[in-house]
Amino acid sequence: MKTRILGLAAAAGLAFSSLSAMAQTPLTYLFPAPDFLPAFAPFQLALGKGYYAEAGLDVTFRIGQGGADVATQVAVGNAQLGGGMGDTALIVRANGLEVRGVALLGGQGITQIAWRNDRDINGIADLEGRSIGVIGFQDTTFYNLLAVLASEEIGRSDVDIQALGPGGIIQNMIGGSIDAMSGVPEWIVAVEDAGVPLTVTPARDYFASQAQAIIASDAYIAENPEAVRGFVQATLRAIDDIIADPAQAAQDYVGFLPRHAENVAQIERIMRMYVSNVxxxxxxxxxxxxxxxxxxxxxxxxxxxELVNDVVPVEDAYTNDFVTE
Structure with a gap:
């Protein structure tokens, strides 16, 4: 009889597991750049450590072509959630895309303006006439760069802005074919590790630059609030892990993304930079x-x-409803 009871219990457990698996809500998250970039470590950690699964989500990652493209895909329903900057919705809602931020991944701005120290550049004003790399012309870091330049009355036509992609920015900064870049902390670490001294200034020093944000369409928020909440809470849990122990987080991260296995020390430095600066x-x-x-x-x-077409009510660009449990 005892064997039968244990057998029934095991069967019940398997049935419960099957039901749990069936109950997983499919959700596609669209990154604005390659998903192996350390900027997206919280998402990879939340996936690898099972935080999304615990929230009842079956998450698939896909890659877009910059924050504005992600916003477009999310707005039309090609992805349920996506990544941009905290101010992405301010820019794209003016174009009729009904998306908003549902979580801001840090209290500081992520965009950093960096230039080579061998180019006789002493500040933003000296970037006039220079070549500056960005990931793409549909990425919010590009708009951040325009805003920073505008603070010194430098227009887009006054500089040579080149859309190079993440790898291209790093290679061109190291090789010296561009003078400066608008990017994120890991690119700075990679260039400096190659022996190129840089001067770095946060875009936030010139205007209210924002950190990364998770964005969702108004329609998806209304129809699937619990999926949004689960994804946000799982991602913030992973950020808490990074803040609590960057060294362990780096080890966990490279375990989930073996392509970084030989760069654990660099990944840890990047994570510490995110903890302190983002x-x-x-x-x-x-x-x-x-x-x-x-x-x-x-x-x-x-x-x-004149960097946006229209004024958007700020309250339409975000919600904090999913940040606290």
């Missing part, structure tokens, strides 16, 4: 939450410098 919060705002005052400042800057 994830760090201002005041007591919880990680993941948007600051409407900062978004308003960013929008005012974009409008004043």
């Amino acid at each position: 994830y760090a919060q201002d005041g007591d705002r919880p990680i993941g939450a948007f600051d409407p005052a900062q978004l308003q400042t960013a929008e005012d800057f974009y409008v004043a410098n």
Whole structure:
């Protein structure tokens, strides 16, 4: 009888597992750049450590062509969620794309402006007439660059902006065929590790640059709020892991992405840079939450410098409903 009871219990357990598997909600997340970039470590950690699965989600990653392209794909339903910057919705909603940020992955801006120290550049004003690399012309870091240049009354036609992709930016900065770049912390670490001294200034020093954001369409939020909440909470849990122990997070990360296995030390340095320069919060705002005052400042800057087509109500560009449980 005992054997029969154990057998029934095992069968019940298998049935429960099967039901749990069937209950997993499929969700496609679209990255604005290759998904193996360390900038996306929280997502890879949340997937590899089973946080999304625990939230009842069957997550698939896909790759888009910059933040604006991701916003377009999310808006039309080709992906349920995607990645951009905190101010991406301010830019694309003016073009009729009804998306908004559902989580801001850090209290500081992610975009960094960096230039080679051998180019006689002493500040943003000296970038006039220079060649500057960006990932693409549909990425929010490109718009961030335009905003930074505009703060010194430098227009797009006053510089040579080149869309090079992540690998191209790093190679061209190392090789010296471009003078500067608008990018993210891991590209800076890669260039410096190749022996090229850089000067780095956060875009946030010139206007209200934002961290990465998870974006969703208004329609998907209305129809699938629990899926959005589960994805946001799982991703923020992974960020908490990085903040708590960057060294262990780096080890876990390379375990999930073996292509980085020989660069554990570099990955750890990148993660520490994210902890100090991107994830760090201002005041007591919880990680993941948007600051409407900062978004308003960013929008005012974009409008004043004619970088957006129309004014979007800031409250339409984000929601903090999914940040706290």
